[in-house]
Amino acid sequence: MTPGHMSDHYSALHARLASGQAQVGVIGLGYVGLPLAVELARAGYTVIGFDVDAGKVASANRGENYVRDVDPGDFATVVENGRFRATQDFADLGAVDSVSICVPTPLSKTRDPDMSFINAAVDEILQYLPAGRLVVLESTTYPGTTKEFLLPRFEAKGWHAGDEVFLAFSPERVDPGNSAYKTRNTPKVVGGVTARCLDLAVQLYSRAVDCVVPVSSATTAEMVKLLENTFRAVNIGLINEMALMCDRLGVSVWEVVEAAGTKPFGFMKFKPGPGLGGHCIPVDPHYLSWKLRLLKYRARFIELAADVNSEMPGYVVSKVFEGLNRFHRSVNGSQIFVLGVAYKRDVGDVRESPALEVIELLQARGADVMYNDPFVPAIVVNGRPLHSIDLTMDLLRGSDCTVLITDHTCYDWDSIVSSSRLLIDTRNATAGRTADNIIKL
Numbered sequence: 001m002t003p004g005h006m007s008d009h010y011s012a013l014h015a016r017l018a019s020g021q022a023q024v025g026v027i028g029l030g031y032v033g034l035p036l037a038v039e040l041a042r043a044g045y046t047v048i049g050f051d052v053d054a055g056k057v058a059s060a061n062r063g064e065n066y067v068r069d070v071d072p073g074d075f076a077t078v079v080e081n082g083r084f085r086a087t088q089d090f091a092d093l094g095a096v097d098s099v100s101i102c103v104p105t106p107l108s109k110t111r112d113p114d115m116s117f118i119n120a121a122v123d124e125i126l127q128y129l130p131a132g133r134l135v136v137l138e139s140t141t142y143p144g145t146t147k148e149f150l151l152p153r154f155e156a157k158g159w160h161a162g163d164e165v166f167l168a169f170s171p172e173r174v175d176p177g178n179s180a181y182k183t184r185n186t187p188k189v190v191g192g193v194t195a196r197c198l199d200l201a202v203q204l205y206s207r208a209v210d211c212v213v214p215v216s217s218a219t220t221a222e223m224v225k226l227l228e229n230t231f232r233a234v235n236i237g238l239i240n241e242m243a244l245m246c247d248r249l250g251v252s253v254w255e256v257v258e259a260a261g262t263k264p265f266g267f268m269k270f271k272p273g274p275g276l277g278g279h280c281i282p283v284d285p286h287y288l289s290w291k292l293r294l295l296k297y298r299a300r301f302i303e304l305a306a307d308v309n310s311e312m313p314g315y316v317v318s319k320v321f322e323g324l325n326r327f328h329r330s331v332n333g334s335q336i337f338v339l340g341v342a343y344k345r346d347v348g349d350v351r352e353s354p355a356l357e358v359i360e361l362l363q364a365r366g367a368d369v370m371y372n373d374p375f376v377p378a379i380v381v382n383g384r385p386l387h388s389i390d391l392t393m394d395l396l397r398g399s400d401c402t403v404l405i406t407d408h409t410c411y412d413w414d415s416i417v418s419s420s421r422l423l424i425d426t427r428n429a430t431a432g433r434t435a436d437n438i439i440k441l
């Protein structure tokens, strides 16, 4: 592409991004959007964050770190030096050169993609964003969304990709709670609807991210994200089925996994657990299978992994039955203490957490369930609120069974093992201990 063939919009935007003078927008200031906004601001852009949640906007403007993955010092600095501000007023989109969309993409009750949040963000963009700007979708979604869903909305306004609007998809890879890999040092995949769209998106992110990985289309970039998360869902499904099989064979799945993990090539260690949780791994593969259903193809691995993974909370409950049986007790009427309800260690996120289903199943069978989670003060199970109770060893001694769902690093396992009458350990947190009162997956 020679400069002579470039549109005015393209050259002007390219220059603004390259000089670092651009103002950039981020729509949705959650787990994904806030760290991205802070990193873009640290890279020298002036960033405006947009959110419909007044509380988040106010916290963001005070530099209050409500997403644990953002470094508090970095956040405070970009707020103080004016590189970042948040607003609920989408009219400010009129001032940005690019906008990255980081809104939720949940599944509907029938497990179809719920595009309403993306749609609402695009409504605002269409109303306020001037021509010649870059729009990058970051929300995880089905392959084809950028080209088949976003682009037609701009075309309806008479705008063409690569001319009046530049459209790209760049999946977010943030791993909440991961202290080694953050926005800057996690390679970022980018795919554009046209070559110019790609070019500008690469330009935008290259300032803020050490390694940008361009791919040939937006649909390819969408598929990259779905491969990554389907890979995890399927491998977790496989290892969970291994746990079910090891149980029948009378061998410890944990010992099998550890030993297999010593193979230095051709094996990657996945751990079994109480079920899939979090906003991404249980949800994202269904985007892919939904899209493939439209193309009359059944995504078999995805379905199978979902079947196995969704059995795991019931399997945990069967272990509680087994343990209480030893003491001639039933679940009905037992006091059960659940340790950890977040979907994974050291985070406060309970979206899709298997703990919720385990608690619901236990309650449905007549158990009196309490829980402790230092990161989650309250949850709602089956429409009823439940509050985290301070963890005391007396409470464990007074309970019939302790069920460990989330192995937060702050838990003192020695005390927990010695104070629990019966401990169902779904995470192998008690590795190396062989007390009679422990039952592992």
Ligand SMILES: NC(=O)c1ccc[n+]([C@@H]2O[C@H](COP(=O)([O-])OP(=O)(O)OC[C@H]3O[C@@H](n4cnc5c(N)ncnc54)[C@H](O)[C@@H]3O)[C@@H](O)[C@H]2O)c1
Pocket (backbone or CB within 6 Å): 027, 028, 029, 030, 031, 032, 033, 050, 051, 052, 053, 056, 102, 103, 104, 105, 117, 120, 121, 138, 139, 140, 141, 172, 173, 174, 175, 176, 279, 280
């Ligand atoms: N959380 C993760 O670990 C993770 C990782 C990779 C990808 N993703 C994907 O990133 C996307 C965002 O996820 P998240 O975890 O950041 O969600 P989140 O719920 O933490 O944040 C989304 C934010 O968007 C805001 N919002 C909703 N509708 C809006 C609108 N119309 N305009 C402006 N703001 C709006 C919400 O108020 C919220 O603050 C999803 O598609 C998700 O699948 C998440």
